[in-house]
Amino acid sequence: MSQAPTSFLENAPVLVRDWATGFLPAPARWFANSLIDIVSILAVFGLLFAFLTLAERKILGRVQNRPGPNRVGWAGWMQPFADGIKMLTKEDVVPIAADRVLHFLAPVVILAFSILTFAVIPFGRNLVPLDLDAAVVYFFAASSSTELAVFMAGWSSHNKYSLFAAMRALAQLVSYELPLLLSFVPVVLATGKLSTTGIVAAQAGWKWGFVPHWLVFTPWGAAGFAIFMVSALAESNRSPFDLPEAESELIAGHLTEYSGFKYAIFFMAEYFGMCALSGMAVTLFLGGWQAPLPALEFIPSYAWFAIKLMALLFGFMWIRATLPRLRIDQLTRLAWKFLVPLALVNLGTTAFWFLSTDWSGPFQAIRWAVAVGLVILPAILLGRSLGSGLGPRTYRYA
Amino acid sequence: MLGTGLLKGLGVTAKNLVGSFYDPKRFVTTQYPEERTKLPEAYRNFPFLVSESPEDPMGTLRCVACQICEKECPPQCIYIEKSRDKKPDANGKMQIYPAVFDIDTAVCMSCQICVEVCPFDAIKMDQVFEIAATDRFTGLLLDRQALAKPNSYFHQIHPTEAEEVDGRLAAARRAAEEKARAAAAAKAAAKAAPPAQPPAEAPKPAP
Amino acid sequence: MNAALILIALATLGTAAVAMAGRNLLHSVILLAATWTGIAVFYLWAGAQFVAFAQVLVYLGAISMVVLFAVLLTRRAREESVAGPELKSRTFFSVLAGLAVAVVLLAAGASAPLAVSSGPAPEVTVRDLGVLLMGPDAAALLVAGVLLTIALIGAVVLAAGSGPDEGEDAP
Numbered sequence: 001m002s003q004a005p006t007s008f009l010e011n012a013p014v015l016v017r018d019w020a021t022g023f024l025p026a027p028a029r030w031f032a033n034s035l036i037d038i039v040s041i042l043a044v045f046g047l048l049f050a051f052l053t054l055a056e057r058k059i060l061g062r063v064q065n066r067p068g069p070n071r072v073g074w075a076g077w078m079q080p081f082a083d084g085i086k087m088l089t090k091e092d093v094v095p096i097a098a099d100r101v102l103h104f105l106a107p108v109v110i111l112a113f114s115i116l117t118f119a120v121i122p123f124g125r126n127l128v129p130l131d132l133d134a135a136v137v138y139f140f141a142a143s144s145s146t147e148l149a150v151f152m153a154g155w156s157s158h159n160k161y162s163l164f165a166a167m168r169a170l171a172q173l174v175s176y177e178l179p180l181l182l183s184f185v186p187v188v189l190a191t192g193k194l195s196t197t198g199i200v201a202a203q204a205g206w207k208w209g210f211v212p213h214w215l216v217f218t219p220w221g222a223a224g225f226a227i228f229m230v231s232a233l234a235e236s237n238r239s240p241f242d243l244p245e246a247e248s249e250l251i252a253g254h255l256t257e258y259s260g261f262k263y264a265i266f267f268m269a270e271y272f273g274m275c276a277l278s279g280m281a282v283t284l285f286l287g288g289w290q291a292p293l294p295a296l297e298f299i300p301s302y303a304w305f306a307i308k309l310m311a312l313l314f315g316f317m318w319i320r321a322t323l324p325r326l327r328i329d330q331l332t333r334l335a336w337k338f339l340v341p342l343a344l345v346n347l348g349t350t351a352f353w354f355l356s357t358d359w360s361g362p363f364q365a366i367r368w369a370v371a372v373g374l375v376i377l378p379a380i381l382l383g384r385s386l387g388s389g390l391g392p393r394t395y396r397y398a
Numbered sequence: 399m400l401g402t403g404l405l406k407g408l409g410v411t412a413k414n415l416v417g418s419f420y421d422p423k424r425f426v427t428t429q430y431p432e433e434r435t436k437l438p439e440a441y442r443n444f445p446f447l448v449s450e451s452p453e454d455p456m457g458t459l460r461c462v463a464c465q466i467c468e469k470e471c472p473p474q475c476i477y478i479e480k481s482r483d484k485k486p487d488a489n490g491k492m493q494i495y496p497a498v499f500d501i502d503t504a505v506c507m508s509c510q511i512c513v514e515v516c517p518f519d520a521i522k523m524d525q526v527f528e529i530a531a532t533d534r535f536t537g538l539l540l541d542r543q544a545l546a547k548p549n550s551y552f553h554q555i556h557p558t559e560a561e562e563v564d565g566r567l568a569a570a571r572r573a574a575e576e577k578a579r580a581a582a583a584a585k586a587a588a589k590a591a592p593p594a595q596p597p598a599e600a601p602k603p604a605p
Numbered sequence: 606m607n608a609a610l611i612l613i614a615l616a617t618l619g620t621a622a623v624a625m626a627g628r629n630l631l632h633s634v635i636l637l638a639a640t641w642t643g644i645a646v647f648y649l650w651a652g653a654q655f656v657a658f659a660q661v662l663v664y665l666g667a668i669s670m671v672v673l674f675a676v677l678l679t680r681r682a683r684e685e686s687v688a689g690p691e692l693k694s695r696t697f698f699s700v701l702a703g704l705a706v707a708v709v710l711l712a713a714g715a716s717a718p719l720a721v722s723s724g725p726a727p728e729v730t731v732r733d734l735g736v737l738l739m740g741p742d743a744a745a746l747l748v749a750g751v752l753l754t755i756a757l758i759g760a761v762v763l764a765a766g767s768g769p770d771e772g773e774d775a776p
Contacts, residue, residue, distance in 0.1 A: 062418045066427045137658040144666025322411045383400025
């Protein structure tokens with residue numbers, strides 16, 4: 001490692017925390033540490049959620065040749081607070097036939113599990129709240145438990161349209177769990193660890209001094225990253241997979257009967273899921289908090305994490321601005337007939353990659369060619385079969 | 399190949415996103431109310447009364463309270479009361495004027511029939527639309543004080559129509575003057591000519 | 606005994622009891638999900654992190670969905686689904702089976718040497734688990750995988766062939 005671990009900015013968060021907990025007696029320090037971790041995650045990601053909604057509206061606006069919100073505060077930066085006040089002061093309407101307990105519990109459960117997923121993401125060199133041995137499994141366990149809340153929301157509303165929408169949402173979420181989980185198995189294969197800090201540490205260093213060892217720069221890593229991002233889009237109900245919550249589909253899907261703050265909580269849980277999955281993608285494929293060039297290591301690790309996270313979130317919004325929504329059958333066909341086979345083939349490609357690590361000299365070029373071919377060829381072939389039978393539309397006018 | 403259309407689409411949106419900061423074609427929003435879009439000349443909303451001079455709007459109204467527009471208005475939103483006395487109009491002729499001229503703009507449907515039927519070019523269509531009121535009944539009832547606007551304003555909002563109206567009125571005025579001069583000349587000639595002329599040869603006034 | 610273990614056990618068994626005794630079928634399913642979470646917490650208390658996370662991932666993330674879909678797609682009426690035995694003999698035989706299971710468990714618990722060991726618990730990392738699963742226990746893993754695949758194929762065949770509109774996904 002370079003001289004970065006000793007720079008002041010790098011260690012500032014830990015130093016501040018230790019100074020604050022130094023006032024407490026030694027036995028209570030671990031508790032205070034955890035409390036400070038929790039509060040800072042909630043504060044940072046809460047504010048990030050607020051400004052992400054604004055950024056999304058402004059970016060979508062600019063793509064659509066309009067300014068986005070620009071009236072509240074200078075250039076609209078106070079819009080999230082205006083929206084927050086609106087959400088808090090709206091009347092909380094619960095249908096009279098709804099199951100009150102489940103109706104109340106659904107937003108609680110979804111928010112709780114969404115926040116739980118943040119505990120294992122390494123935000124910086126010394127900034128991981130929980131360093132677990134099986135951190136990645138914990139992450140996916142917590143994020144797949146949010147699906148139960150989606151069903152609870154749809155069923156407890158006592159509204160058949162909400163129920164249909166909840167079942168469709170569930171079908172979508174379960175279908176895309178598979179490619180999501182399969183796409184990170186090659187990463188575990190490569191690094192031999194399930195712990196997020198271990199995976200980030202395994203991507204350290206630079207080849208030839210300037211090409212980072214990030215897993216996205218390998219053929220199988222790039223394919224895995226692409227599959228992971230598509231599945232993450234679907235897991236967080238983002239366009240083009242936002243069928244469950246689109247306004248033109250069964251009003252608001254499983255959220256139809258929620259108003260005011262409960263709706264805001266579902267919204268928050270969706271954005272938290274987006275941030276957490278992007279954070280995981282950064283950790284697994286983009287080298288976590290590591291700098292891309294040795295010369296840029298003076299920028300603190302948490303700043304690099306933030307830059308990469310913002311880049312991925314901007315990609316999410318860019319995709320939302322560009323693509324139309326997929327139908328439920330197109331969604332599930334994409335998952336089962338395209339992404340799952342691709343992810344399985346990717347596993348094979350990774351295995352080949354690691355079995356051929358010590359090929360020498362010109363064989364390295366063959367190794368790269370074979371790996372790239374193994375990634376691109378199935379994508380083309382499967383993509384052809386995905387769209388087969390759906391020829392160009394012929395319009396016949398009367 | 400699957401995905402090429404996607405990438406092309408992403409390129410289009412990226413061009414829009416970046417271009418919206420410097421290219422006016424990619425940022426078509428008018429920041430109302432700081433900026434206003436230029437309304438087309440033929441845009442119309444509610445009528446207004448044309449007066450010749452801005453210093454004395456009530457005294458120089460072209461309207462002579464003939465009540466044709468009141469009768470022709472389909473939703474009957476115009477209310478006119480004639481005056482008891484007469485005032486000279488632009489040509490010097492004594493005309494009655496409207497003592498009360500109310501238009502209920504909440505009822506007016508901007509059909510322009512009142513403009514089409516007015517023989518005196520006294521009522522024309524205005525382009526104002528920001529007249530929101532807080533009072534439901536009398537807030538949008540405009541009386542003749544609020545409706546009277548000078549001819550210069552008419553030129554501002556409908557230039558070609560105003561030019562055409564002015565030309566026509568000026569030509570009518572010239573024709574009237576010509577006729578008056580010709581009548582005066584004929585009368586003088588009839589007086590100067592021998593009185594034994596049969597009255598049948600007296601020049602008849604032009605119709 | 607450890608206070609945490611007592612709390613976890615009470616929570617798990619309590620939610621399971623309420624789930625089994627409840628009248629509303631869907632409430633029972635949600636309470637069952639809480640029971641599975643209790644078991645995951647027990648695994649965490651026992652130090653088996655990987656198993657705990659796998660329990661949550663599999664049970665809460667997948668099996669609960671399966672149960673919910675099954676309940677929703679096979680209900681006969683739209684009103685409250687009442688869960689209760691339909692015949693008296695069923696009640697009798699189910700109590701008998703429960704008692705038999707309880708006797709077996711108590712016998713196993715009483716006869717096993719449950720002395721508290723003085724040494725530290727063995728540190729089993731995920732790597733050790735993986736090596737075990739791929740080495741000595743690989744056959745069990747493969748057999749379980751084959752069984753699950755057969756069950757899945759059977760379910761798909763049953764679902765596809767059982768009627769005109771009995772598909773897995775909602776319309």
